[in-house]
Amino acid sequence: MIQLGTSTRGALSRERDVREAYAAHSGELYGFAVRSLGDSGLAEEAVQETFVRAWRAGDRFDPKIGSLRTWLFAILRNVVIDLGRARSVRPGVAEGGIEPSVEPLDEALLAWQVEEAMRRLGDDHRRVLVETYYRGRPYAEVAEELGVPEGTVKSRVYYGLRALRVVLEEMGYED
């Protein structure tokens, strides 16, 4: 779990804390907002609204209950729902070239988590998972392409999955 340095209740009530929280989490929040809204302008709006709401409700944040990251994601989730409603009332507002996600929001959150974790993996691990799992290529073929024994591809798949689990746990994922 990623925790902010401050550990007292109301950790977001000061602007300095908002700046720290922004530095630590804005990238992830924005990434998920783009993933679920499919529009960079709306995603900016969603992240802005998230931090403003977090600041307003800063006194209610209690790190004993959950991490700041989890709390911010919960606020963003509500903001995305609000924006999604507004957009469904008035279609055609979205701009930009990114395809919007059509999945339900929790599915989009799960998808984004795995995609973000994949981005944080080392190249070797990500590569074997992409080739063998997502592209469904035979291990022998991938091994030949990489110039390593087939057993090495298998062991990289194993260590890749382990690393993925560690990254997901760092991101707050629990079984």
Next chain:
Amino acid sequence: MKTRNECREWRELLGAYALGHLEGDERAGLEAHLEGCPGCREELAALAPVARMLPHADPARFELAPTPPPELGRRIAATIEGEKQRSEQRRRRRIFGGFAFGGAAAAAVAAVLLLFVFDGSSPDPGQPVRFTDLPEGISISAKLEPHAYGTEIHMYVHGVPSGTLCRVWLRGPHGASYPAGTFRYRWGDDSDAVLSSALDISRTREVVVDTGKRTFVAPVNPPGATATTGQEEAT
């Protein structure tokens, strides 16, 4: 008795096994090993949930890592600063309002203080924006203030249902939209919403407010231009 190396060899197959990729002798051999090895079974149990999550991801997005534009942080800071100033202003109003009810002398003092605080030291430099031809019962107005980061927008909305989510953006010379944020209209709250957008005031041509069911547009006149009429956009 299993040796550490034997376990390690089997363990390195657990990833392919968890993904359903292991076949034939290797698969049978690993399953036989798992029967008698609680440590490897535990390791498989840790990997299985991760393997089950993989189908949810879209590999085409692994390379895409959108990053927020650098001005977003400044915009958020400006919005929060604006809200802070407004809540401070409201707090002062409440304090001075309390004085006014305290008696005639106190009221006179409060009146002087109010004059000093709100008329003397808080000049209102904003550029007013008029929304006209509004439906009956709805009033919308805005004031724009120039800043280094872009434009601060003070939005006043009345008459839409309480709780309405209002989205605001500015439009530039070629119709490009710059989001300014969202706010909720609450019945009985006569405060304005302070928003900000990255678009410079000199390049701002229109202020657009989307209340969900309706979108309202008001022109922003460059200095020296004649006033035009705001309108409701067809939705």
